[in-house]
Amino acid sequence: MNISPPAIRAAGLRVVRGGRTVLDGLTFQVPAGTVTGLLGPSGCGKSTLMRALVGTQSHVTGTLDVLGAPAGSPELRARVGYVTQSPSVYLDLTARQNLDYYAAVLGINRRDRAGQVERALTDVDLTSHADALAGNLSGGQLNRVSLAVALLGSPDLLVLDEPTVGLDPVLRRDLWDLFHRIAADRGATLLVSSHVMDEADRCQRLLLLRAGLLLADDTPDNLRAHTRTATIEDAFLHLVDAAREEEESRA
Numbered sequence: 001m002n003i004s005p006p007a008i009r010a011a012g013l014r015v016v017r018g019g020r021t022v023l024d025g026l027t028f029q030v031p032a033g034t035v036t037g038l039l040g041p042s043g044c045g046k047s048t049l050m051r052a053l054v055g056t057q058s059h060v061t062g063t064l065d066v067l068g069a070p071a072g073s074p075e076l077r078a079r080v081g082y083v084t085q086s087p088s089v090y091l092d093l094t095a096r097q098n099l100d101y102y103a104a105v106l107g108i109n110r111r112d113r114a115g116q117v118e119r120a121l122t123d124v125d126l127t128s129h130a131d132a133l134a135g136n137l138s139g140g141q142l143n144r145v146s147l148a149v150a151l152l153g154s155p156d157l158l159v160l161d162e163p164t165v166g167l168d169p170v171l172r173r174d175l176w177d178l179f180h181r182i183a184a185d186r187g188a189t190l191l192v193s194s195h196v197m198d199e200a201d202r203c204q205r206l207l208l209l210r211a212g213l214l215l216a217d218d219t220p221d222n223l224r225a226h227t228r229t230a231t232i233e234d235a236f237l238h239l240v241d242a243a244r245e246e247e248e249s250r251a
């Protein structure tokens, strides 16, 4: 039984953007040490939720606690790693120089910096390309540089916004294996978003989001069992239909 406090706790979480409610009263928890998928179609609010988690989203109401503190608290800065959809890696620096630079920005002291950079490079399996210019790396290798940046400082929570988008199946599999290794070796929690439902089975838990509403918060196996479906895609469609029927019956 997992008795450690959840890595993320949301209750009645609401976000308004440009006058529109884009997250509408989300309540869920993400258990510590898990690889949890945040899945849903384009525009459903995944990035908005991630921005709220790291404290860069305005007009957030309700409860959103991260590692026991309100999301965005200064003490969380070093404990939460975040990779956006358009990672900011400097293409005219090598992978190692990028990491050195971000380690300095993070305030990792000079003595520990080289060790942390090497560890992050090893974690993402990039030591053989450490001295290549980022601009000469493949898309998958660049993604791993961004992930290595997020690993600096050994964060307890990693928030990864669509990290596998556009990658071929082998690279996607390798990256998911890496996420699980990071969770197992470091005891970190990973929240990974995707709009591709077939990535669901790579996660220990799933948050299914649609149009700003949470459709499910469960394990892949439970979701399929509860909806009596064979795939998470079918489970998702089943839940969408059920939500529509409920809306119509209330109207």
Ligand SMILES: Nc1ncnc2c1ncn2[C@@H]1O[C@H](COP(=O)(O)OP(=O)(O)OP(=O)(O)O)[C@@H](O)[C@H]1O
Pocket: 017, 018, 019, 020, 022, 040, 041, 042, 043, 044, 045, 046, 047, 048, 049, 195
């Ligand atoms: N500044 C804004 N004003 C109004 N609506 C916005 C604004 N920014 C985003 N939105 C809307 O908020 C919703 C959620 O956007 P968000 O980027 O969180 O979705 P997403 O699930 O991450 O999508 P994707 O998978 O395409 O990245 C979308 O419908 C989007 O159109």
